Amino acid sequence: MPYQAEISRDNPTCFLFVIDQSGSMDEITEAGRSKANFVADVLNKTLYTLVTSCSKSDGVRNYFDVGVLAYGGSDVTSGFGGVLSDGIVHPIHAISEHTLRVEERKKKVDDGAGGIIELTTKFPIWFDPKSAGGTPMRAALNKTKETVAEWCEAHPGSYPPTILHVTDGQSTDGAPEEMAEGLRQISTKDGPVLLFNLHVTTAGGGERVFPTTESDLGDDYSRMLFRMSSPLPGHLAKFASDKGYAIAEGSRGFIFNGDPQCVVDFFEIGTRPKLVADR
Amino acid sequence: MRPEVRSDVQAKPRLPLAFSIAKADDKHNEDRFQRSTKGVYALSDGASVSFDSASWARILVRRYAHNPDFNRAWLSAAIAEFARLYDRESLPWMKQASFDKGSFASLLGVRVIDGGRLIQVLSIGDSIAVLCDGDRIKATFPISAPSEFTRSPQLLCTNPVQNAFLDKIDVGFDLVADWTFRGLEQPALLCMTDALGHWLLSQRDQDPSPISVLRKVRTTNAFARFVREERAAGRMKRDDTTLIALW
Numbered sequence: 001m002p003y004q005a006e007i008s009r010d011n012p013t014c015f016l017f018v019i020d021q022s023g024s025m026d027e028i029t030e031a032g033r034s035k036a037n038f039v040a041d042v043l044n045k046t047l048y049t050l051v052t053s054c055s056k057s058d059g060v061r062n063y064f065d066v067g068v069l070a071y072g073g074s075d076v077t078s079g080f081g082g083v084l085s086d087g088i089v090h091p092i093h094a095i096s097e098h099t100l101r102v103e104e105r106k107k108k109v110d111d112g113a114g115g116i117i118e119l120t121t122k123f124p125i126w127f128d129p130k131s132a133g134g135t136p137m138r139a140a141l142n143k144t145k146e147t148v149a150e151w152c153e154a155h156p157g158s159y160p161p162t163i164l165h166v167t168d169g170q171s172t173d174g175a176p177e178e179m180a181e182g183l184r185q186i187s188t189k190d191g192p193v194l195l196f197n198l199h200v201t202t203a204g205g206g207e208r209v210f211p212t213t214e215s216d217l218g219d220d221y222s223r224m225l226f227r228m229s230s231p232l233p234g235h236l237a238k239f240a241s242d243k244g245y246a247i248a249e250g251s252r253g254f255i256f257n258g259d260p261q262c263v264v265d266f267f268e269i270g271t272r273p274k275l276v277a278d279r
Numbered sequence: 280m281r282p283e284v285r286s287d288v289q290a291k292p293r294l295p296l297a298f299s300i301a302k303a304d305d306k307h308n309e310d311r312f313q314r315s316t317k318g319v320y321a322l323s324d325g326a327s328v329s330f331d332s333a334s335w336a337r338i339l340v341r342r343y344a345h346n347p348d349f350n351r352a353w354l355s356a357a358i359a360e361f362a363r364l365y366d367r368e369s370l371p372w373m374k375q376a377s378f379d380k381g382s383f384a385s386l387l388g389v390r391v392i393d394g395g396r397l398i399q400v401l402s403i404g405d406s407i408a409v410l411c412d413g414d415r416i417k418a419t420f421p422i423s424a425p426s427e428f429t430r431s432p433q434l435l436c437t438n439p440v441q442n443a444f445l446d447k448i449d450v451g452f453d454l455v456a457d458w459t460f461r462g463l464e465q466p467a468l469l470c471m472t473d474a475l476g477h478w479l480l481s482q483r484d485q486d487p488s489p490i491s492v493l494r495k496v497r498t499t500n501a502f503a504r505f506v507r508e509e510r511a512a513g514r515m516k517r518d519d520t521t522l523i524a525l526w
Contacts, residue, residue, distance in 0.1 A: 048376065055377035057331035057365075096373045109379075110440045121379070122372035
């Protein structure tokens with residue numbers, strides 16, 4: 001059975017976020033923010049959650065290796081700034097130590113006794129929104145393939161890497177499908193790499209969430225993104241189902257024309273840690 | 280320490296043995312146990328993927344051994360004690376976030392009343408108590424089959440919001456089992472964390488019985504040897520492992 005490996009410090013897994021930073025990501029959503037801004041916010045929150053789930057009183061445990069690949073114009077680069085811009089994938093401990101900045105935010109929380117209290121919380125930022133130029137998706141997925149192949153070679157017994165690819169447009173450097181296919185053929189002993197694709201939009205309607213077939217998708221582009229996506233493994237399918245999504249046998253990790261809540265859920269479902277070894 | 284034993288139930292005084300071993304030699308053991316002279320015993324399995332589960336487990340077992348009347352006020356006092364261990368505002372962001380998220384641990388508490396006329400078991404999480412007669416298992420609580428050891432049991436948390444599940448159950452009924460030594464020829468009571476509990480329930484039909492295997496374990500070294508052998512044979516999960524045995 002694939003995707004059963006326990007994630008621990010001895011056997012970490014890898015999350016790689018592949019983010020479209022092409023010019024069209026500056027389109028403003030219904031919420032009044034650009035798509036790039038919104039995706040950056042969700043990505044920062046996701047990294048925060050991943051670090052938090054590895055943090056203990058004595059430090060951050062390396063359950064995960066994490067990378068961000070950003071593509072736009074003619075570039076495919078690390079999405080991290082500063083020290084982390086050297087190399088693509090870093091242990092979560094390094095991610096926790098090298099933020100761009102730490103902001104203070106207020107949040108209201110349940111005090112557990114029927115009341116609400118306001119807490120000041122430190123919120124780290126790693127990733128600022130950017131949007132310019134074309135959409136070199138093929139080059140980005142090729143770089144992803146190289147990065148993931150290297151990681152799997154170094155971690156043959158680990159739960160395989162999960163790639164969360166976020167885009168709002170069509171590739172401008174050729175068809176990316178064969179790159180995606182090559183990517184999904186890379187594996188560890190625990191199973192093939194997981195590639196999940198999220199299409200974000202400012203347009204309403206036509207949303208497709210974790211579909212099982214390409215037949216009801218409206219155009220060649222959405223059908224291609226469907227084919228590029230891995231089926232959801234059982235534990236992620238259950239988690240998605242628990243969040244209220246209609247999941248069936250063969251549901252793929254693909255959302256087309258996803259609204260903001262879909263974007264948040266996509267990141268949460270895709271990075272659902274399975275930390276059982278060290279419970 | 281020996282529990283109070285009444286002569287009408289058991290002639291010989293019982294010896295509560297207790298052992299605990301970490302998941303690996305180089306890893307911190309986050310299980311805790313406590314025994315009181317009043318016949319109150321507790322163990323707690325701290326969840327490693329949380330902020331400071333070892334301290335939380337220690338607070339839970341010490342408080343239970345001192346006062347086994349578990350209720351929401353009891354839990355609030357335990358949470359307040361944990362909160363005093365840290366200055367939240369001075370923690371770096373990643374520790375503050377993890378502190379806010381909470382530390383998690385199971386709690387298994389046992390009260391042996393009147394030398395075994397009544398045994399009251401409280402369990403939150405997947406640590407289990409086992410009532411035995413000789414080598415036979417008479418009852419287990421709260422889990423009775425290996426398949427029931429889920430990967431995400433309900434645990435007590437230092438973040439009060441995570442304890443909301445307690446509002447949906449009858450604590451005095453759903454979390455408690457009342458047993459007795461009366462009528463048993465060779466009564467014994469075992470309390471254990473989940474790795475050992477899973478092993479015991481998986482091996483219950485084997486010969487020799489898992490109870491007879493555990494009965495031979497009388498020293499910390501013998502317990503460590505037993506656990507290592509079972510792990511090496513693939514019969515026991517590699518996890519912090521704790522046993523309190525009232526033979």
